[in-house]
Amino acid sequence: MKAVVIHAAGDLRIDDVDPQVLKPTDVKVRIQAGGICGSDLHYYRHGGFGVVRLKQPMILGHEIAGAVVEVGSNVTRVSVGQRVAVNPSQPCGRCRFCAQGLQNHCLDMLFYGSAMRFPHVSGAFREELVCDQAQAVPTPEGLSVAEAAFAEPLAVCLHAVQQAGSVLGRRVLVSGSGPIGVLIAAVAHAAGAAEIVVTDVEDAPLRFAQMVGARKTLNVAKKPQEFSTYKEDKGYFDVMFEASGAGAAVLEGIEAVAPRGVLVQVGQGAEATLPMSRIVAKELQLRGAFRFHREFAEAVEFLAQRRIDVRPLLTATIQMKDAREAFDLAGDKSRSLKVQLAF
């Protein structure tokens, strides 16, 4: 069986890998679509991010959907032939965080295609994947497999917006118009935000934000003075979602968000040098948002209802054998938003 394996920065290969063993509560899924995520790109370009470093070859991929081709003897929740979106997270269910309902903070998490632990956890860019039945969430007829493969990033964004509390009627700033920033804007719109402004430092990605409900998009590299009006009278926005990972975006947000406002950090940036006295004086709340738990099923539901239409956000679908080409395209913000592999 073929799989997309990262060996080192820049060294992406299509390797033969062994099939996985099916336990009684497992299902085997024929993978049909796999979205390339920012973290996949980080492994491809830099061999990791932050303190997370590739120490052995690893199958990439965690935004996947496909069809069930085999089920274990105790499987009751899915059946052969069903199309499923696959949840790439496998919390232990026993640690103190799992017991508190905070499964995304599990002390023993296995998350597909992640080098956070060693041995690394294999990803899902492979022709066939064996997973627990609880990870395989059926999708309705009428939803394409390409759409289903958006369940994972959409779950991340639903989770991020939940961290802000209700955004109904609120003014929302999103910095960074990549796949996560655009999906957050889409979720904020679906959650009733009154006004959404999306910023980036390039023009091309901002066109996608306009498709999902942003009232205004702004290239802050070109027009910083236009952004400055949002800083008057202690700030304009109620909530900011930082999806660029750039420290400068946080600094700008601290000025543009009003006192008692919330800044949700989603982008996995490195360090940011923050003016603590401004955070104090405005009583801002800076909150991290990390992955998801119950939001995976919610994401499938949202896609099924087309509450958020992700189809315009898929800029290319490329065969697995041309994975390097796909990764290069996915990394070029001027030409693409989300790129998926077909298997």
Next chain:
Amino acid sequence: MKAVVIHAAGDLRIDDVDPQVLKPTDVKVRIQAGGICGSDLHYYRHGGFGVVRLKQPMILGHEIAGAVVEVGSNVTRVSVGQRVAVNPSQPCGRCRFCAQGLQNHCLDMLFYGSAMRFPHVSGAFREELVCDQAQAVPTPEGLSVAEAAFAEPLAVCLHAVQQAGSVLGRRVLVSGSGPIGVLIAAVAHAAGAAEIVVTDVEDAPLRFAQMVGARKTLNVAKKPQEFSTYKEDKGYFDVMFEASGAGAAVLEGIEAVAPRGVLVQVGQGAEATLPMSRIVAKELQLRGAFRFHREFAEAVEFLAQRRIDVRPLLTATIQMKDAREAFDLAGDKSRSLKVQLAF
């Protein structure tokens, strides 16, 4: 009338100032005790802090209590002879933040002894002070004027603890064992925290933390490895209050606070370079806490009931004429916690 006036960094004088005019809803207070605050020390030592700079001579002081000696014709809430703690904040009552009940974010705030706006707002280290009756909160017999002058810093700390939500049964870390850190520890104890650990980089101030309910105090400069045990398994504390203003303390807190924990920043530090990816991965919440509003009256009530006994925290009382000596002592952590002026 004499007042304590800062002219420039290091240039503190006892000047003659004009008496203030009494409006119908005003009261005149004979100031009897005035605590020296960290911001007073900043003006004295550095001529300001952050972007706040002294541009003209300014009377210092905002932690004050005394006795009412005259009341305006429409005053109904206090009477001559009553002892009062004086609230140094005067929000406008009309701006959008006042209308939301966020008076501490008033767009037109007048706060005693602050150079945040120009002309600066005169402080209250003066023999007699005229203020609105709403600012003068009567204190009960049995509470000394020295204790009453703790109302303002205690209000800051009540407000800071409120930003964390309920701390009942929680594990609390306080970094910085100055007057604010110690009072926060006292409030956290009075609010039912199960365990309070206070850290500092010197030994002397930590003895005050022990008086107010800290289970453990720790000199992290001497024993960093002892603190490290709190970082295991993603962190030990539910809540941290950062009262040192040191960026390094925030960094340590990010490691020692458990996922979904809250870090309340109270110390008015300059900049801090934060590992954003840790804040994301642990979904920490970093919240600023700034001044107070309804908590001033609550602070008087707490002092009146001696729910928090501040008497051991007052290390010296010095006559106004020796204000420079008092400021020097207040700035020496090895010898003092809170120093008050007597008028």
Next chain:
Amino acid sequence: MKAVVIHAAGDLRIDDVDPQVLKPTDVKVRIQAGGICGSDLHYYRHGGFGVVRLKQPMILGHEIAGAVVEVGSNVTRVSVGQRVAVNPSQPCGRCRFCAQGLQNHCLDMLFYGSAMRFPHVSGAFREELVCDQAQAVPTPEGLSVAEAAFAEPLAVCLHAVQQAGSVLGRRVLVSGSGPIGVLIAAVAHAAGAAEIVVTDVEDAPLRFAQMVGARKTLNVAKKPQEFSTYKEDKGYFDVMFEASGAGAAVLEGIEAVAPRGVLVQVGQGAEATLPMSRIVAKELQLRGAFRFHREFAEAVEFLAQRRIDVRPLLTATIQMKDAREAFDLAGDKSRSLKVQLAF
């Protein structure tokens, strides 16, 4: 000038009333559309509701929009010729609740067309209305005056949904398919609820719920057993909005909402006999929702963006002179949802 005046239960008249005096910060609005509310109907049918009783003739009406025809000398926010939705609530701005940002709980509230205080507060079903400029919220071109007159009930519903916290991805039950229930369903849908079920005891009103995003509508008088499936395993819904005012609906909700769920009571019913031990055992939260404050401007914004399209909900527009006919129609759930007067 003509106005719609209730004299006693069943005694609704078109009376001549005196024009109002224009103060410097006031505007005069030519009323063009006025929606008939459930409370208007209560005065018409029963002379009041609960302990609120009509003690003198009173002009009815508080869901109004029109055009500015004159402005006071100090008016800066609106100008002659602008179309406005008029906010019928006038909090005092000085009491302890206003100071907390809880203006809807003002101790000295003046609310149009309400007999809660004596003398009663005159309503706005009149040819011309004088109000403070802050009450007159401009509406954009393209929004009809009929739509603008939905701002008030929509504000009530935005406020009600805010009381539940975020409904993004949640399962929502709405009991009562009158104008408030239907608008709550619309707001819950606009706020990202994953699934909305609306119940009533008649079929006719439920068709409106289907127009605004309800996945399912259910006549619980006809099909109680179908509702029972929602009660299994401690309950199905995360949030319930009770908009019927019927105690029986609360009882059903207590069974159908899952532990830790929220029941927002909006309907102004009389008494309900509740099984307290069920509320305890499921740790349900029963929350009242009353009127609105900041949500009035948000409602205008939502209407302007057509985030909620209220046009299908307006079942009839009737001339003021035929007000009795309009009230009779508005009270007949089988034939109408919202009825407006034209002036």
Next chain:
Amino acid sequence: MKAVVIHAAGDLRIDDVDPQVLKPTDVKVRIQAGGICGSDLHYYRHGGFGVVRLKQPMILGHEIAGAVVEVGSNVTRVSVGQRVAVNPSQPCGRCRFCAQGLQNHCLDMLFYGSAMRFPHVSGAFREELVCDQAQAVPTPEGLSVAEAAFAEPLAVCLHAVQQAGSVLGRRVLVSGSGPIGVLIAAVAHAAGAAEIVVTDVEDAPLRFAQMVGARKTLNVAKKPQEFSTYKEDKGYFDVMFEASGAGAAVLEGIEAVAPRGVLVQVGQGAEATLPMSRIVAKELQLRGAFRFHREFAEAVEFLAQRRIDVRPLLTATIQMKDAREAFDLAGDKSRSLKVQLAF
């Protein structure tokens, strides 16, 4: 082995029961103290409460402490000879509520001495009890076994106070001065409530409330007019804890709690007829509080630190053989607050 068994209303016996089997992760505890709870009394007097009815003989008791006398082969957390408080709740750890961290709503809960399910779950008023090691929480030297047996009711009260959010600086009303009401008052005091008023309809129980921090106690049967002053200006209290189970107390609370206030219902009363329009107009929040989860360990910690001193609340200790006498005394509010059995 002897145990206290309820056979029917009024029919309490000391029966011989079989010893329990010890599994590898179990411990055997020699029970030394067992508090009689209100629910024990309900079984004794009425054979149950609400819809919960005794259908077979059942060992009573769930407020217990003792010494470990034997441990299973895989036990790591406790050792023979340790004194332990025993947590009587055993959630399944697998249902959807356990997975959300809401173990007190477990769909398959086993709670000692409860007839909620059939067969009933045996209680712990027995000479020796076998339980999972996770249920046996070690208590420090210096804490008596009688105090340790307060862990369970104290956990209930910690949980109840948590449902109100922070009570720091708040005005708190507690209705009902039985063991739960008094312990709630004690917890509210330990959590920093500024003022606590406890009401009852008898004088005798109120003396215990005074011991734990209530500023005022009030017999509302004797002095209803004195309570009325709390109803002025829409209400005086921020938070109410209803611990009497009497519907009349809820009605009084609805008047005495200020708008947006919280009423936590703890008492397991039957039905209450509530004025829904008052709940709406004041936007009150009525919240149920049921049992506990993480609060059991917190309760042991609070007892260990003597943050709450329960010793004055123990009015009698009676030998198991005289259980009927103990139950009769426990049911007589004029003579006792908490009665414990000795084994």
